[in-house]
Amino acid sequence: MEIMFLCVVIFLFMLAIFDLSIGVSNDAVNFLNSAIGTKAASLKRIIIIASIGVFIGAAMSNGMMDIARHGIFRPEHFSFYDLICIFMAVMVTDIILIDIFNSLGMPTSTTVSMVFELLGATFVVALIKMAGGADLGLNELLNTEKALSVILGIFLSVAIAFFFGTIVQFLSRMIFSFNYKSNLKWKIGIFGGICATAIVYFLLIKGLKDLTFMTTDVKEWINHNTLLIVAGCFVFFTVLMQLLHALKVNVLKTIVLMGTFALAVAFAGNDLVNFIGVPLSGLSAYQDYAANGSGDLHGYMMQSLNGPSNTPIYFLIGAGVIMVASLATSKKAQNVSKTEIGLGSQQGGDEMFGSSRIARRLVRWTLNIIAWVRSITPPKVRAWFNKRFNTDETIMDQGAAFDLIRGSVNLVLAGALIALGTSLRLPLSTTFVTFMVAMGTSLADKAWSRESAVFRITGVISVIGGWFLTAGAAFIGAGIIVAAMHYGGHWVMFALGILTIILIIRSNRRFRKRCKEENGDAMFGTILSTEDKTEAWNMLLIYIFEQQHQFLTYANRSYRGITEAFITENARALSKANSSLYQQKNVLKNVRRKETLCLRHVSRETAIEKSTWFHLSNNCCMGILYNLSRINEICKEHVDNNFLPLPKQYTEEYELIRTRVSTLFDDTLDMMSTGAEETITMLRRHCDEIKDNISDAYHRLHDQLREGDAASMTVVYVYLNMLQETQEMVSSIRKYLRAIAKLRDSDFSSRRHKSA
DSSP: OHHHHHHHHHHHHHHHHHHHHHHHHHHHHHHHHHHHHHTOSOHHHHHHHHHHHHHHHHHTSOOOOTIIIIISBOGGGSBHHHHHHHHHHHHHHHHHHHHHHHHHTOOOOHHHHHHHHHHHHHHHHHHHHHHTTOSOOHHHHBOTHHHHHHHHHHHHHHHHHHHHHHHHHHHHHHHHOSSGGGGOTTHHHHHHHHHHHHHHHHIIIIISTTOTTOOHHHHHHHHHTHHHHHHHHHHHHHHHHHHHHHTTOOHHHHHHHHHHHHHHHHHHHHTGGGGGHHHHHHHHHHHHHHHHOTTOTTTOBOGGGGSOOOOOHHHHHHHHHHHHHHHHHOHHHHHHHHHHHHHHOSSOOOOSSOOOHHHHHHHHHHHHHHHHHHHHSOHHHHHHHHHHTOGGGOOOOTTOSSOHHHHHHHHHHHHHHHHHHHHTTOOOOHHHHHHHHHHHHHHHTTOSOTTTHHHHHHHHHHHHHHHHHHHHHHHHHHHHHHHHHHHHOHHHHHHHHHHHHHHHHHHHHHHHHHHHHHHTTHHHHHHHHOOOHHHHHHHHHHHHHHHHHHHHHHHHHHHHHHHHHHHTTOHHHHHHHHHHHHHHHHHHHHHHHHHHHHHTTSOHHHHHHHHHHHHHHHHHHHHHHHHHHHHHHHHHHHHHTTOOOOOHHHHHHHHHHHHHHHHHHHHHHHHHHHTOGGGHHHHHHHHHHHHHHHHHHHHHHHHHHHHOOHHHHHHHHHHHHHHHHHHHHHHHHHHHHHHHHHHTTOOOOHHHHHTO
16 A cells, blocks of 8 residues: 555656646746846847746755645644645646646736645545544644735735836836936936845845755844845945946846846745645655554554655756746746736737726726826926826837836836845735736836726736636635545546646647647737838738638638538538637637737828728628628528428529639639739629629519418528528628728729729
């Protein structure tokens, strides 16, 4: 039996490898975003700097999360079997939960997930022990103080970080303005000195306090001489930064990279290494049981876990290697980063979130407050602020989401708040602090314009809600899994562990597939980042026709499929088409929003001239989709009710119409692919001919409507609807052809347009 549980402990370490990788993917957002968002260096260089910080923080950390040993439960009241069940449940739940958040691109707190998984699993095992006759209460089995401190930390982190992020960035922007290069001559030394000193303070107080080489004497010396260290660092770095600026070194980029390194050290040393705390606790429990347990799985208590842990250095180095490899290769880390960078971007872009009622109300209230403040502010003061906050003067590198001033404030303020919270023993969450500081600075920088504020506030609310969801899902999920393991034994532990690994592998495959699809939309980002307005229009034109070509291909395939399914009475195919059409509607809306954003980046004259035809082409595509939905809706209802099929005479008649419509789609797609715009006139004539054919078929139905019996009348009405919607769809194609001719500046004559 000991061999079996040794295998369980080994399996815990296998799961820890997955957990370390997934944890890095989620927490990398905290120390990478500012450097990536400002383009302070190439992505490769940023990853290298962060990887060095991660490895140093991991390899020199104490590597043990005491909460996994005795922070949530009282180990002296739990048996070896109880704790092995708890540890396995925590690892399985944590891997699944964090991977889900990574796949969705939502940052969450790995500390919160771990604490509430331990709390949920321990709570269920405690109930099982109490139901089994144990003369113990919940207060004797659980230590809920840590969980309550984490909940308090959530509220403190969100409120404090957002408030100070907004205030500090507002003051920084007042000092430097968006045209910050003209204000650096004498200010950059002091600013750089403050930032560098804050980073050093952060490393000493938060990042290095638990490293193995930090003896008690060194810690005491730092504590007693903190003010002296801070003052000395400020003087030294102020002089150094002013000198570097005189030597034409970009001090702001240096600060951003220093901050990235400092946060990486602190996260690896204090947060990420905690992922090996659970398996190490399991190993300690097994070693104690193997030496003293005498084979009594359920009777041998784990009071040995009350003592401190000594983590072997090879575990720490191994954890560091895994985290560095994950950081360098993880696509999900970049996906999570994209969320925060997108919510704080200074420029408009593809908003990841929709709008919500609470966001719309918050924006409306805020606009009312701003209007009131403006009404009582003296004109001269208002003019001065407008000059300092003139976003048209923003200086950013090509492709950056925000400038170096904001990137520096993000990193330095996050580090300072975390260090301050640690020194005051406040349970601030590092994830929450870094995210909310970034949101506060983006608000102060007017990054949330009237056209994006609703979407971005919805995004922030979604992320905050996700943090609370993490706690609930971790508690419930771990509780359910630990119950299954407690009653099912080690075979259930192995089965759930293997199932978890399979789910992660499948999730990664789906994520890679989705990334490939998103990479095909790279031109959208290129259009937004280009400064040549003529080139932007040329790329936008290509982008529009690529997207519309994809839609018309889909529409042609769907039209053939829906009508064929109706004729053959294939209810399943019609149901699938219904779901597909609904998804395609969202795709069209998303594409239209992107194209509208791109249209703002072309010259004003071009935008005004082409706007009508751009919107007409999009409206025609949406009209075609609506026609397909109406055809499918009526056909699906008819087939689901098992009504009479379409008579053969109408089937043959409609097959000819359907073939001509499908050929029209094909010819339109060929024209778009080859650019043979001289065929547009001919294609529009084909549209007129098809519409005439449909009208003839429509008029022939009148006799059937007058003379047919009630049973056959139902299918005739469906057929009539198909003819009407098909005719409308052909009309939309005809209008679409006109619109793309205008978009492409075709020689399509105005005389022909007037005849439309």
